[in-house]
Amino acid sequence: xxxxxxxxxxxxxxxxxxxxxxxxxxxxxxxxxxxxxxxxxxxxxxxxxxxxxxxxxxxxxxxxxxxxxxxxxxxxxxxxxxxxxxxxxxxxxxxxxxxxxxxxxxxxxxxxxxxxxxxxxxxxxxxxxxxxxxxxxxxxxxxxxxxxxxxxxxxxxxxxxxxxxxxxxxxxxxxxxxxxxxxxxxxxxxxxxxxxxxxxxxxxxxxxxxxxxxxxxxxxxxxxxxxxxxxxxxxxxxxxxxxxxxxxxxxxxxxxxxxxxxxxxxxxxxxxxxxxxxxxxxxxxxxxxxxxxxxxxxxxxxxxxxxxxx
Amino acid sequence: xxxxxxxxxxxxxxxxxxxxxxxxxxxxxxxxxxxxxxxxxxxxxxxxxxxxxxxxxxxxxxxxxxxxxxxxxxxxxxxxxxxxxxxxxxxxxxxxxxxxxxxxxxxxxxxxxxxxxxxxxxxxxxxxxx
Numbered sequence: 068x069x070x071x072x073x074x075x076x077x078x079x080x081x082x083x084x085x086x087x088x089x090x091x092x093x094x095x096x097x098x099x100x101x102x103x104x105x106x107x108x109x110x111x112x113x114x115x116x117x118x119x120x121x122x123x124x125x126x127x128x129x130x131x132x133x134x135x136x137x138x139x140x141x142x143x144x145x146x147x148x149x150x151x152x153x154x155x156x157x158x159x160x161x162x163x164x165x166x167x168x169x170x171x172x173x174x175x176x177x178x179x180x181x182x183x184x185x186x187x188x189x190x191x192x193x194x195x196x197x198x199x200x201x202x203x204x205x206x207x208x209x210x211x212x213x214x215x216x217x218x219x220x221x222x223x224x225x226x227x228x229x230x231x232x233x234x235x236x237x238x239x240x241x242x243x244x245x246x247x248x249x250x251x252x253x254x255x256x257x258x259x260x261x262x263x264x265x266x267x268x269x270x271x272x273x274x275x276x277x278x279x280x281x282x283x284x285x286x287x288x289x290x291x292x293x294x295x296x297x298x299x300x301x302x303x304x305x306x307x308x309x310x311x312x313x314x315x316x317x318x319x320x321x322x323x324x325x326x327x328x329x330x331x332x333x334x335x336x337x338x339x340x341x342x343x344x345x346x347x348x349x350x351x352x353x354x355x356x357x358x359x360x361x362x363x364x365x366x367x368x369x370x371x372x373x374x375x376x377x
Numbered sequence: 378x379x380x381x382x383x384x385x386x387x388x389x390x391x392x393x394x395x396x397x398x399x400x401x402x403x404x405x406x407x408x409x410x411x412x413x414x415x416x417x418x419x420x421x422x423x424x425x426x427x428x429x430x431x432x433x434x435x436x437x438x439x440x441x442x443x444x445x446x447x448x449x450x451x452x453x454x455x456x457x458x459x460x461x462x463x464x465x466x467x468x469x470x471x472x473x474x475x476x477x478x479x480x481x482x483x484x485x486x487x488x489x490x491x492x493x494x495x496x497x498x499x500x501x502x503x504x505x506x507x
Contacts, residue, residue: 155406
């Protein structure tokens with residue numbers, strides 16, 4: 068494909084077009100990934116996650132400026148929510164990254180979730196692959212503002228930075244399950260406002276409660292808007308990457324994520340296939356009726372449908 | 378499913394009033410489009426770079442500063458230079474009637490002045506995006 072050739076040679080427009088193809092799930096998408104797959108796996112993928120308004124975009128902007136000083140090429144995927152009612156979206160993360168727009172070593176792509184619920188868009192992982200093949204040394208994924216259970220970022224990133232801010236609740240919030248468990252590094256942003264130290268202490272206490280941790284995540288206090296302590300945060304991100312490489316954790320984590328992605332792909336195809344077969348044979352109505360009248364049960368029907376593809 | 382339309386909404390130049398731009402962004406969102414909102418004080422170079430990376434179908438610029446005769450043609454020229462002339466450019470804001478023919482001549486798809494119904498802009502985009 069001509070576009071892939073161009074993208075591999077550094078053409079931004081071609082890269083952008085390929086991302087659109089992958090997003091729109093067009094028939095080309097599979098061919099694109101098949102072709103570029105050998106070129107992937109080189110970039111350090113960093114996830115930036117946290118609640119809405121925590122400062123994820125501003126922090127990303129400042130981190131990328133430091134990465135650029137080290138002459139690293141950076142790709143950014145900024146995810147914002149799609150309206151479940153209209154399918155439209157306002158993608159506004161670029162506002163905080165305007166200085167980066169003209170940097171030839173930075174590629175920023177905004178992405179609507181388009182119905183995907185885990186904090187990412189469906190096309191995010193494939194877009195990481197494209198940016199990786201495009202030659203980005205680092206790919207940053209900025210998730211949608213998360214609540215308590217959007218943890219898909221762990222399936223896509225090597226290093227997850229959980230951005231927290233003061234004033235979101237008491238210490239019980241920090242010991243709940245969900246997003247608080249996925250941070251490899253915690254950044255307490257807006258640390259110039261009252262209560263930041265307390266937030267950091269609560270996170271530290273939560274982390275100290277965890278047992279059997281191979282590595283205790285560090286907590287870094289930053290003020291992204293003032294560019295404060297961002298160097299310290301980047302240092303921790305780099306340390307985490309080295310730690311993972313040296314202890315074979317990176318390989319383990321990536322293999323796990325590859326397996327998860329594969330399982331999802333198979334599940335999706337299988338589901339589509341079974342449903343299509345059932346509908347094509349006009350059996351959907353009759354099995355639904357037999358369930359409605361309680362003649363049978365969902366598990367029996369499931370086994371019957373599945374037995375047909377064996 | 379019809380193709381999802383992606384539009385970049387930007388405020389080029391030095392003018393700090395973005396209520397109109399936000400309103401349009403919101404209307405397009407409600408019409409099922411993906412709107413990349415880049416905010417205030419954008420240079421034409423920034424706008425074109427963002428449009429290319431975001432692979433948008435159209436760029437909408439809101440200008441109230443009076444610099445429209447400079448900013449619109451500049452964006453169109455940059456798009457041409459970067460082989461991206463297929464991206465539709467539309468504009469809005471306080472733009473005198475007399476200036477509109479020249480802007481259309483320069484390659485702007487349409488200019489929407491105050492009083493335009495958002496539904497007209499949505500209709501225009503749907504009909505003119507390739």
